Amino acid sequence: MAGLSIQRISKHFGAAKALDDVSIEVADGEFLAVLGPSGCGKTTLLRMIAGFEDVSGGSIEIGGVEVSSLESSLPPEKRRVGIVFQNYALWPHMTVAENIGYALKVARVRRAERDKRVADALALVDMQQYGDRRPANLSGGQRQRVALARCLVAEPRLVLFDEPLANLDVHLRASMEDEFAKFHKRTGTTIVYITHDQAEAMALADRIAVMDQGRLMQLATPHELYHEPVNEMVASFISQGMVLPAEVLTAESGGQCRVRLLGHELDVRCRAGEQPDPNAKICIRRSQIAAADADEPGFDGTVVKAIYRGGASRIEFEPDALPGTRLHFDEADPVRCETGQRLRLKLTNGWLIPEREAAGC
């Protein structure tokens, strides 16, 4: 096992920037998810860690040893990195056991030990009786398990997952998710897990790196990403957060500051040292929206859409103060809302987004 250190790497394909100045530190034994919309550069990142792509700038270290830089690159076969490919990439001309034992054969491990380790790997993924099968005769979940066993058997320093659940159905996804989590606990392997599915990333990862357009947006725990997004992209990408313009009225004190938004004043959480600012942005979660009485501070608006979701309705709401903006929240039974209905709402809390450069332009 080993940690991974990515320092200021960039990747250009001609004029296009696939990755731009990305730095990530992954601790030994950590489970890191790389999350982002498609085309954000996460697959390029994985291929660079594995050694399939050269870097255009910066460097990558695995276990404290540099493996990629502008000057030199350790070939993939020498990196001792395991990959679980999205389409499994099992060799169709080998049996399951041969697939798993391949790395050991390449490393000239003796037959007896090889057989034992293949058997152990098969047992680890609960596939003991399938050693003689061909990959073509396995189901999607079984292939995934074989792919997992194959990448483990060589005891890699680092395991990369390339959207491993993208090809599986929902039920299988849930059970494979459990399996990955168990596997991480049991082996303590350092894992870099590429995905575009945030539920998957939240469920599995110790920390998540959110990427967009080749840049690292935020690297934090799932909890922190949700509650304290650093910029608008992360705020709106994670759990569909709402971003509203606001004016910061007071400097930070005790992790809070007073802001005015949608015409009413409230205290929101913020980073230490925030100062008054007329052009701030606030991230609101749907649980932070509540009904207000007529005499309470709050804001008025109209229900634009109400969709019943079983047990609760999802409401889309347009505030009078900001026409065109949509707030959405859930309203549990038995309260029902109709389209066109007038409501008075208030915000119970919020988060002052610390990075504001995006708001300026």
Next chain:
Amino acid sequence: MLAYIRDRQGQQLALTIGIVALIVIFSLLPMGRLLQEVVLPGGTLSLDIIRNGLFSETTWVATWNTIVVGLGGTLFALVLGVAVALLVSLTNVRQRQAFVLCFVTPLMIAPQVTALAWLQLFGPSSPLLNILGIAPPLGTRNPLYSPEGIILLLGIQYAPLVFLIVRAGLRKLPRELVEAAQSSGAGWFRVLRTIILPLMTPSVVGAAALTFVSCVGNFGIPAFLGIPANYLVLPTLIYQRLAGGGPAVLSDVAFLSVLIGIIAMFGIVLQDRIASRRDFRISSTSLPAAPYGLGKWRPLVETGMWALILVILVLPLVGLILTSLVRGYGITLTAETATLENYAFVIFEHAAARRAFGNSLYLSAAAAIFAVFVAIPLGYVIAWGKQRWIKVLNLAVELPYALPGVVLAIASLLLFLKPMPITGVQIYNTVWIILYAYLARFLILAVRPTVTGYFQLDRALEEAAQVAGAGLFTRMRTIIFPLIAPAAVAGGLLIFMTALCELTVSALLWSSGAETIGVIIFAFEQGGDSKYAAAVSAIMVATTFLLMLVASLFANRLPDGVLPWRD
């Protein structure tokens, strides 16, 4: 750290050097020598040869004729090959195995044998027509002595080539793609037009390019059908000039061969353009689509298919065999006059014929095995390499095949007329110069299917081996070779069968003791001994059948798709 960088580059470097050396020896060297002969005859810059060539009317007539029969033959082969591939692969016709076997066989028969057989079939002295009593009167012109006849035979000769390539593509067509279209409400013909044919574009275009190149470079068919009608194409013009003028006209002939090279390049470049425009890679493997039920039309379609076999295979072969049983010219064949003497003569009495059988077997086996082992690393670099110079690679390997065999033979002659520098080894007038020409000429037949195979292979399979710690050569041996071997071996088999009766190259390079079967057939025919030519041809056809049978016995141990005639 330096150690592993060196290690990685070591294997890469070895691969690159090996491939560059190969390209230089088998493509750039002969082609360069040829160009030198055109532009720098005798070592001084001169445009006389080019000017002479351009102002000759014969050149332009032959060029026009070459394009006409090239395009005509390609079109005919495409229509026939694609139609049969679709019928066999996608519908519920019966006796597929036997039909495929029969349909592919013309490809394995040398063009001059095909031409001979068809001429025997339709001419005034046709034993078959005479038996039936419907032979045209003596002195009537054979209807095949015409451009239409050439196009017809070129089409029949190369339709199996189209069939094999398109069929291989159809085999890999995932059922889901067809079913997805059907469930979108598309009828069968719509699925064919909007899904299947577009996905088959690389196969069809690849087949068209290969067929065009083959038609343009074909010597046997226009030689047998065109020369009597004074309808000359570039390869026959070259042959006539050389036969008449000897080494003195080598320079003129070199110009003509450069000209035909340019024509063939159009086909190659077009194929390259179209193939790179879209991504046709099919990554998933699944069961083939359910065959389309022809319903009440099935007997009719099947009858049509077997009638086709009767016309393109059975009748010409019958004509050939009947000719081989004739005692002498003008003697009507009956049960009493039929004889096996012709066979006994070519097998036991004629020393050169006996040698030729051995030579051709060794030569074609060597060429096929060499090509398979070269095509796999070469295809790897062409299909998956990142370097820019790779585009050029493909063209460089195409060249010796794109140019007609006569031209490569001339290039080889120019190269090896004098002993090789430093070593002083003389391969001129030995069997080795023929082997050299075969290797250079037929390599592309194995490279093409191999590259196609690479394009349809998911590269993650190699990358998975790479992260498992396997170096380049280990990956080649354990992952790439087993996965790509079927495509390469299929190419090797094509080479073996093409080289076995090869005529064009060996006609100019043979020497006493280094005869090939093609040369022997040609010599007999030139000498007016059609019966002996027919006998040797019949033996070759039988040998080909025997080889196919033996290979089929081992089919269970071979990966699917290695034997083109097996379903």
